[in-house]
Amino acid sequence: MYNVYRIREDFPILKTTINGKPLIYLDNSATTQKPAVVIDTICEYYKQYNANIHRSVHYLGVKATEIYEKVRGDIAKFINAPNSNCIVFTKGATESINLVAYGWGRKFLKEGDEILITLMEHHSNIVPWQMLSIEKGIKIKFVPLNDDGSLNLTAFKELLTERTKLVSITHVSNVLGIINPIKEIIDTSHKAGAIVLIDGAQSVPSIPIDVQNLDADFLVFSAHKMLGPTGIGILYGKEDLLEEMDPLLGGGDMIKKVTKDYSVWADIPYKFEGGTQNIAGVIGFGKAIEYLNNLGLEHIYKHEKTLVSYTLKRLLNIDGIKIYGPTTENLRLNIISFNYKDIHPHDVATILDREGIAIRAGHQCAQPLHSYLGISASCRASFYLYNTEEEVDKFIEALEKVNMVFKNGNRRTI
Numbered sequence: 001m002y003n004v005y006r007i008r009e010d011f012p013i014l015k016t017t018i019n020g021k022p023l024i025y026l027d028n029s030a031t032t033q034k035p036a037v038v039i040d041t042i043c044e045y046y047k048q049y050n051a052n053i054h055r056s057v058h059y060l061g062v063k064a065t066e067i068y069e070k071v072r073g074d075i076a077k078f079i080n081a082p083n084s085n086c087i088v089f090t091k092g093a094t095e096s097i098n099l100v101a102y103g104w105g106r107k108f109l110k111e112g113d114e115i116l117i118t119l120m121e122h123h124s125n126i127v128p129w130q131m132l133s134i135e136k137g138i139k140i141k142f143v144p145l146n147d148d149g150s151l152n153l154t155a156f157k158e159l160l161t162e163r164t165k166l167v168s169i170t171h172v173s174n175v176l177g178i179i180n181p182i183k184e185i186i187d188t189s190h191k192a193g194a195i196v197l198i199d200g201a202q203s204v205p206s207i208p209i210d211v212q213n214l215d216a217d218f219l220v221f222s223a224h225k226m227l228g229p230t231g232i233g234i235l236y237g238k239e240d241l242l243e244e245m246d247p248l249l250g251g252g253d254m255i256k257k258v259t260k261d262y263s264v265w266a267d268i269p270y271k272f273e274g275g276t277q278n279i280a281g282v283i284g285f286g287k288a289i290e291y292l293n294n295l296g297l298e299h300i301y302k303h304e305k306t307l308v309s310y311t312l313k314r315l316l317n318i319d320g321i322k323i324y325g326p327t328t329e330n331l332r333l334n335i336i337s338f339n340y341k342d343i344h345p346h347d348v349a350t351i352l353d354r355e356g357i358a359i360r361a362g363h364q365c366a367q368p369l370h371s372y373l374g375i376s377a378s379c380r381a382s383f384y385l386y387n388t389e390e391e392v393d394k395f396i397e398a399l400e401k402v403n404m405v406f407k408n409g410n411r412r413t414i
């Protein structure tokens with residue numbers, strides 16, 4: 001039985017007040033809060049077995065290494081990867097995409113090759129390809145959207161040609177909350193001879209993912225968006241792809257042998273993990289995965305869907321609210337982006353903040369999408385496993401306060 005009130009007890013920060021009001025945290029797509037078990041696990045590492053990994057034969061070094069490597073296995077299981085060699089620790093989804101861009105793209109792409117991305121991508125799935133295109137002369141094509149914000153699959157199929165070498169696409173849009181049909185996209189791309197990178201930054205925290213069933217070539221995600229610490233991310237890659245990729249960072253721990261003239265890389269995944277890793281981060285992430293497994297992703301997903309459905313209904317009753325993306329909850333996950341009348345999103349967010357409510361306001365690292373929508377910024381409320389309908393009610397009430405402030409002529413121009 002999913003008891004959100006019991007779950008909230010696990011999160012120390014949810015007991016704090018902001019501006020004298022209980023915190024209502026609706027900025028989960030930016031980063032999620034951490035349960036005490038994750039925070040304690042990180043402290044425990046530093047207090048009880050702090051040591052570097054893969055080097056020292058002493059007790060602490062062995063213990064830290066064992067736990068670090070166990071987490072790799074737990075993450076492999078979490079996404080049903082065939083084995084833990086397919087799991088590379090990075091510092092986040094952004095670094096994972098860059099690792100593919102440079103480790104794979106720089107080696108295998110040539111002038112005239114094409115990469116297909118979409119108009120709803122986060123900057124981290126646009127900019128690395130632009131940087132690579134300057135270097136290699138490759139072309140980036142954007143799949144357009146339908147009127148409701150969903151991906152135009154007809155256009156996608158038309159843009160996919162024998163020149164397309166990679167399709168890199170988000171599973172869930174961090175602005176529209178739309179869940180893309182990635183199985184269909186992967187199958188279609190494979191038939192056209194392209195490999196597929198799935199940006200799972202917004203989906204892996206809430207949707208059970210099976211990389212083998214999906215036949216995904218690469219999957220990237222970040223620990224901090226799923227109860228874990230910042231500075232830790234994952235690159236999942238098929239073994240043969242990882243084998244042929246070049247490492248990005250040369251240094252300690254990523255080699256088998258170093259001579260004065262040449263070096264031999266370590267096996268995967270270690271050849272991608274040069275230098276001392278974020279050991280505490282990995283260990284904390286392991287605890288976050290355990291916490292999510294105990295709750296069950298399918299229950300978390302259901303909880304988020306119920307909250308989004310409730311919030312959509314309430315928002316749609318407010319005069320002057322413009323919601324981006326579909327207004328039916330079956331097409332979206334835990335994210336609702338909106339604008340309120342012509343009030344600047346920063347003003348909306350500032351007034352909500354006075355009520356203890358944290359939302360995101362801005363371009364949300366998706367400027368091409370905002371340009372397409374004809375806006376420079378939006379407000380975003382995003383939910384996670386600890387949010388409640390009562391919090392949504394407070395959020396809706398606070399929007400009424402925003403309206404009152406601006407009704408009284410206090411508008412500032414930005």
Ligand SMILES: Cc1ncc(COP(=O)(O)O)c(C=O)c1O
Pocket residue numbers: 029030091092093094095122124125170172173174199201202222233365
């Ligand atoms: C869809 C999507 N992709 C990638 C990222 C980048 O994640 P990180 O900043 O953890 O590297 C984000 C972060 O908001 C995101 O929402």
